[in-house]
Amino acid sequence: MSRVIHVFRRPERFVAGTVGEPGDRSFYLQAVEQARTISVLLEKQQVSVLAERMAALLEEVARRFGPDEAAESAGTDLDPLAVPLEEEFRVGTMGLGWDADSQSIVVELLAVSEEEVDESVVLDDTEEGPDALRVFLSPVQAREFADRAERVVSAGRPPCPLCAEPLDTDGHVCVRLNGYHQRSPVAD
Template identity: 30%
Template sequence: MEQSYQFEEPGLLSAISVGIPGKRTFFLLMGEKEKWLRLWLEKEQLEALALAIDQFLLALYQELHLSPEETEGLSLSDDVPSGLPSAELEIDQISISFDQEKTSLDFLVHILGPQKIDDVIVNLRASLAQLKQLGEQARSVCAAGRPRCQLCGGPIDPAGHTCPKHN
């Protein structure tokens, strides 16, 4: 089993959720057509990633004197590739950095399964536009869940909601 994955020119990078509201699972797809990975993560991790991307880009725009419009352009396809991924992994840690005009996403992951196998590293070089698009996708995927109760902040299921703050 390969212990690290490196994608210099990923054609695929997207945030996806599957399942019904309240029971959704979340993952990132990344890589190339012939070799791609599915990285599972918690909704909270995906929300944190969306926020981290926002803050990262904001700081970068200021540092490089860019405007957000300048990172528009290239749009990723959100087609799910056919066939099986090269690996199913679970995300432990994500970090974002920037050098030489591209962003670098580093994922510390482990192989999905009952026993936690040694850490695996996934590194992906993404353009600013790709990173921005991933952030937007992550946010909209998270927001597409159940609506929140205005009284208690709890999620409202399609079947209804018994509010602890309402009596």
């Protein structure tokens, strides 16, 4: 079976979002263009890394080519994910690049596959390989995506001040305390 590559050249929306309660959330990326909506499932760390790398790529593009002063931000999209939410695939490999011809950031998300993914498959239209979602974003859209993704990732459980692991509502065993609690002296 040949691979399916979903291409969004002018998406109206490309956002990160979650379903579920903090500590039990599923993370999604969703692309919308006209009547088409594609949602892919991924890990929290993948969302965080994508936002971080996208911000770094935007800085590099601005350094090399100058800032895009004509672009104006519409503001960060805070709307929920479009429903019904049907995942197309779970993301395994991610690719990120700059397309100088269209002045766009290109994001490619490849489905998890049993075979090892050769990097030549990323951002390529070969017939063999895992299904993919390819989205072209203007620098403004990419900045808005990165901002929202960082908000989504940080909206979870607060970190423990000692070990930085997430705090649960029903307690937390902190590795920094090594199972011991500091006790106050007993007064006689």
